[in-house]
Amino acid sequence: MDISDLASRVIKGERRALARAITLIESARDDHREQAVELLEAVKGAGRQALRIGLSGTPGVGKSTFIEAFGVMLTGQGKRVAVLAVDPSSTRSGGSILGDKTRMERLSRDPNAFIRPSPSQTALGGVARRTREAVMLCEAAGFDIVLIETVGVGQSETMVADMSDLFILLLAPAGGDELQGVKRGIMEIADMILINKADGDLLPAATRTCADYAGALRLLRKRAQDPDGFPKAMLVSALSGDGLETAWEEMQTLTQWRKENGHWDAMRARQARHWFEDEVRLGLLAQLNNGAVRARLEQLGQAVAKGEITASNAARELLQGL
Amino acid sequence: MDISDLASRVIKGERRALARAITLIESARDDHREQAVELLEAVKGAGRQALRIGLSGTPGVGKSTFIEAFGVMLTGQGKRVAVLAVDPSSTRSGGSILGDKTRMERLSRDPNAFIRPSPSQTALGGVARRTREAVMLCEAAGFDIVLIETVGVGQSETMVADMSDLFILLLAPAGGDELQGVKRGIMEIADMILINKADGDLLPAATRTCADYAGALRLLRKRAQDPDGFPKAMLVSALSGDGLETAWEEMQTLTQWRKENGHWDAMRARQARHWFEDEVRLGLLAQLNNGAVRARLEQLGQAVAKGEITASNAARELLQGL
Numbered sequence: 001m002d003i004s005d006l007a008s009r010v011i012k013g014e015r016r017a018l019a020r021a022i023t024l025i026e027s028a029r030d031d032h033r034e035q036a037v038e039l040l041e042a043v044k045g046a047g048r049q050a051l052r053i054g055l056s057g058t059p060g061v062g063k064s065t066f067i068e069a070f071g072v073m074l075t076g077q078g079k080r081v082a083v084l085a086v087d088p089s090s091t092r093s094g095g096s097i098l099g100d101k102t103r104m105e106r107l108s109r110d111p112n113a114f115i116r117p118s119p120s121q122t123a124l125g126g127v128a129r130r131t132r133e134a135v136m137l138c139e140a141a142g143f144d145i146v147l148i149e150t151v152g153v154g155q156s157e158t159m160v161a162d163m164s165d166l167f168i169l170l171l172a173p174a175g176g177d178e179l180q181g182v183k184r185g186i187m188e189i190a191d192m193i194l195i196n197k198a199d200g201d202l203l204p205a206a207t208r209t210c211a212d213y214a215g216a217l218r219l220l221r222k223r224a225q226d227p228d229g230f231p232k233a234m235l236v237s238a239l240s241g242d243g244l245e246t247a248w249e250e251m252q253t254l255t256q257w258r259k260e261n262g263h264w265d266a267m268r269a270r271q272a273r274h275w276f277e278d279e280v281r282l283g284l285l286a287q288l289n290n291g292a293v294r295a296r297l298e299q300l301g302q303a304v305a306k307g308e309i310t311a312s313n314a315a316r317e318l319l320q321g322l
Numbered sequence: 323m324d325i326s327d328l329a330s331r332v333i334k335g336e337r338r339a340l341a342r343a344i345t346l347i348e349s350a351r352d353d354h355r356e357q358a359v360e361l362l363e364a365v366k367g368a369g370r371q372a373l374r375i376g377l378s379g380t381p382g383v384g385k386s387t388f389i390e391a392f393g394v395m396l397t398g399q400g401k402r403v404a405v406l407a408v409d410p411s412s413t414r415s416g417g418s419i420l421g422d423k424t425r426m427e428r429l430s431r432d433p434n435a436f437i438r439p440s441p442s443q444t445a446l447g448g449v450a451r452r453t454r455e456a457v458m459l460c461e462a463a464g465f466d467i468v469l470i471e472t473v474g475v476g477q478s479e480t481m482v483a484d485m486s487d488l489f490i491l492l493l494a495p496a497g498g499d500e501l502q503g504v505k506r507g508i509m510e511i512a513d514m515i516l517i518n519k520a521d522g523d524l525l526p527a528a529t530r531t532c533a534d535y536a537g538a539l540r541l542l543r544k545r546a547q548d549p550d551g552f553p554k555a556m557l558v559s560a561l562s563g564d565g566l567e568t569a570w571e572e573m574q575t576l577t578q579w580r581k582e583n584g585h586w587d588a589m590r591a592r593q594a595r596h597w598f599e600d601e602v603r604l605g606l607l608a609q610l611n612n613g614a615v616r617a618r619l620e621q622l623g624q625a626v627a628k629g630e631i632t633a634s635n636a637a638r639e640l641l642q643g644l
Binding site: 036044129155270273279281282301307309313314316319 | 359451622624
């Protein structure tokens with residue numbers, strides 16, 4: 001594969017080249033990894049930055065419908081929009097999110113949009129790497145906005161927030177069921193909370209939920225990277241389109257403020273650094289992906305399970321053999 | 323240090339030896355680690371098993387009071403009880419949990435109880451290792467029950483569940499505030515939910531909360547390692563002592579059933595294996611704890627933050643230098 005050719009075609013914005021580049025970075029093969037590193041270094045020269053928006057919401061809040069409506073609104077304003085999915089559970093669920101593109105029918109046919117479903121992967125580390133690299137490729141390909149979609153499973157939200165400029169939490173109007181409550185941690189990382197389905201019969205419940213979260217955000221949060229009045233909780237309806245433009249204006253206001261006050265650059269630098277450290281860890285652990293080492297792991301693992309040797313001692317033995 | 327002497331004193335149940343042994347496994351020094359591995363291998367021969375009970379609850383649910391009352395009840399039945407704390411946030415908070423032993427005044431003076439606060443540590447991996455090893459030492463020292471206490475921070479609950487035979491979630495009566503909702507994931511790992519403060523004015527609220535969680539558990543769960551009727555949500559009062567004995571009887575029933583049906587051994591084997599794999603990962607990552615490597619990490623990290631090199635490329639460069 002001619003990597004510098006692929007890189008220049010990605011930078012020209014060729015969708016097929018972008019799709020192929022993402023397939024390359026998703027590959028677990030060692031030679032592909034070498035090429036992926038080369039490709040990323042080559043496209044870095046384009047020097048483009050998109051607005052990276054992380055979007056989280058549990059199944060049922062209308063995430064696909066929201067992305068469809070929000071994405072079509074953005075392309076209608078002349079923006080180019082890429083949508084990437086992060087689904088650490090996709091191996092088990094068979095890749096539920098974005099797997100069914102018909103749920104975003106208009107956006108998937110839009111020439112200014114690019115939708116990439118989550119690949120089947122196991123390790124969260126691998127998912128993080130793939131997504132960060134796919135974001136870089138989409139940026140190099142000239143997309144103005146990269147939406148990174150995730151479900152609220154395990155650490156996936158923190159992971160997505162860590163690669164986003166803005167992290168948005170999408171909620172449905174609450175029925176007062178305590179068990180549907182939002183994890184507290186996510187309130188601390190959300191830059192904006194959008195209550196979807198603020199239409200028809202659900203409007204009163206949505207309004208109440210929005211007020212609740214607006215209140216909670218005021219109580220819980222005061223971060224240096226938030227100007228006065230942020231983070232906000234707002235009403236939207238993916239169905240009617242109400243609130244989408246206002247939400248987008250607020251995102252731009254927040255982004256602009258962060259850029260002017262140095263927070264944007266500082267966050268990006270911090271994220272890049274964190275990414276590097278993650279890559280180093282991944283690389284160290286990759287030593288275990290080797291036939292002989294795997295066999296030894298299995299053998300010692302069985303001895304540990306049977307109680308023949310302590311875990312600490314077995315680990316020492318394995319590591320000495322590396 | 324004479325490790326075989328220390329091991330035999332731990333096995334004899336000498337509290338001072340146990341405390342010293344735990345200090346040894348908590349040490350980050352390389353020579354201490356060697357000795358710790360040797361010590362663990364030496365005490366393994368005792369072949370003792372305690373009941374390992376993981377206990378989680380956010381601040382305010384009355385965790386210390388519960389442990390005090392529950393522990394004193396157990397020692398009153400002739401059991402020996404060890405209490406270990408896992409607090410991944412202790413570096414920041416200054417070690418809030420178990421830091422103040424006066425909160426467990428009776429238990430801490432009880433000759434059949436051993437209480438060990440959480441050390442100041444940073445990495446969650448380090449906390450997991452320390453706790454698992456401390457559990458092993460307490461078992462070797464002949465304790466019948468090892469209580470592993472944690473706050474509901476980040477991954478600490480999953481980590482504690484992964485080293486427990488039973489994982490108990492302690493809750494306070496709910497005020498109907500949705501934001502206090504329990505993380506969904508924990509419902510999936512809890513073997514029993516105890517609603518504390520089921521006394522006085524709070525009794526009606528506790529009863530309601532208990533019914534809610536009992537219902538949710540029935541809806542959410544059916545695992546092979548649960549006999550009919552489990553997991554249970556139950557009322558307790560650490561203040562009055564009500565419900566403590568019943569809860570303990572249910573724990574024993576569940577434990578007995580799991581032992582008879584092979585789940586106990588299978589779980590322990592799975593946990594030991596998982597521990598081993600964790601130790602291997604920790605060991606690999608320990609390569610980064612070296613002056614020269616740290617300096618290079620810092621240097622490359624800065625270049626990545628400035629955008630001079632991609633994270634992937636910088637990681638490759640660092641790893642090649644190892």
